[in-house]
Amino acid sequence: MRVVVETVAREAACPECGTLSARVKDRPLRRVKDLPASGQRVELWWRKRRLVCLPATCPRRSFLERTAAIPPRSRLTIRLREHLAAAIAGSNRAVSEVAAEHGVAWHTAHRALVSAAARWLPAPTPTPVLGIDETRARSVRWLKESTGWRRSDPWLTSFVDADPARRGLLLGLAPGRSGGCVKGWLAEQTPQFRAGVGTVVIDPSAPYASGIRAALPHAQIAVDHFHLVRLANEMVTDVRQRVAREQLGRRGTTADPAWVHRRMLLAAGNRLSPRQLRRLEQVLAADDPTNEIGAAWGVKERLRQLLAARDPADIRGRL
Numbered sequence: 001m002r003v004v005v006e007t008v009a010r011e012a013a014c015p016e017c018g019t020l021s022a023r024v025k026d027r028p029l030r031r032v033k034d035l036p037a038s039g040q041r042v043e044l045w046w047r048k049r050r051l052v053c054l055p056a057t058c059p060r061r062s063f064l065e066r067t068a069a070i071p072p073r074s075r076l077t078i079r080l081r082e083h084l085a086a087a088i089a090g091s092n093r094a095v096s097e098v099a100a101e102h103g104v105a106w107h108t109a110h111r112a113l114v115s116a117a118a119r120w121l122p123a124p125t126p127t128p129v130l131g132i133d134e135t136r137a138r139s140v141r142w143l144k145e146s147t148g149w150r151r152s153d154p155w156l157t158s159f160v161d162a163d164p165a166r167r168g169l170l171l172g173l174a175p176g177r178s179g180g181c182v183k184g185w186l187a188e189q190t191p192q193f194r195a196g197v198g199t200v201v202i203d204p205s206a207p208y209a210s211g212i213r214a215a216l217p218h219a220q221i222a223v224d225h226f227h228l229v230r231l232a233n234e235m236v237t238d239v240r241q242r243v244a245r246e247q248l249g250r251r252g253t254t255a256d257p258a259w260v261h262r263r264m265l266l267a268a269g270n271r272l273s274p275r276q277l278r279r280l281e282q283v284l285a286a287d288d289p290t291n292e293i294g295a296a297w298g299v300k301e302r303l304r305q306l307l308a309a310r311d312p313a314d315i316r317g318r319l
């Protein structure tokens with residue numbers, strides 16, 4: 001569908017001297033990309049007026065009219081830019097897929113997304129403690145590309161303010177969960193922001209450390225309690241499942257006390273009631289003949305106690 005448009009305004013102000021002019025010098029045609037209409041791609045042509053600036057004192061002899069719908073020098077309407085950004089951010093679609101659907105270049109769609117994201121989120125305030133976390137955005141998708149099928153990364157990395165005073169404030173988002181995506185996001189921030197980060201708290205299951213060392217060589221990398229306890233709990237579960245396979249030759253079921261009480265094994269030991277602790281002993285006596293589950297549980301509890309310790313001498317003793 002081919003559409004030729006012209007603005008209805010008869011006059012426009014010279015950007016140099018502000019004088020209004022209605023004298024048209026010529027009307028060059030500009031191709032502009034826009035939203036599809038009725039499911040069809042629109043070939044939009046803008047008959048852009050070049051107006052003569054009349055005052056002899058103005059160094060500008062002529063100027064092109066402007067419109068709020070299309071930024072100066074842009075080949076895209078603002079509403080198409082917004083639509084591209086929302087289509088990428090609001091789905092798990094690759095930038096290349098959305099770009100191809102709208103007939104724009106990859107970098108055009110990517111730029112639209114980055115500039116929209118910058119508007120959606122305010123510029124991050126500097127923080128001495130930066131938290132980096134991975135989030136699984138949605139299930140894995142496969143995208144058809146000219147070279148074949150490509151696995152779409154459903155992971156998203158979030159950057160949060162981990163300063164205890166403002167803990168949890170979202171500072172930014174980046175697609176993926178690699179060291180490269182951390183490095184890329186940090187590179188977009190101001191030198192002041194990067195210099196202000198003293199500690200980075202990360203999720204140890206993602207390969208973030210390499211990106212942080214490259215972008216913030218002065219910062220210390222730390223792992224927060226939540227992630228350490230989660231890793232310890234995963235270890236207890238791994239041991240419980242392995243012992244079940246070795247002892248029973250199958251996975252745990254409702255017939256096995258260790259499987260039935262699997263959540264109790266992961267709960268904080270100091271918050272269990274005396275009755276629950278007795279039950280735990282019975283469970284281990286029945287289902288843990290090699291004492292491996294009990295040992296794993298003990299390691300997990302020692303870690304929790306270490307993380308709960310506040311006194312430096314106490315911490316050194318426990319380490």
Ligand SMILES: [Zn+2]
Nearest residue numbers: 014017053058
């Ligand atoms: Zn002028």
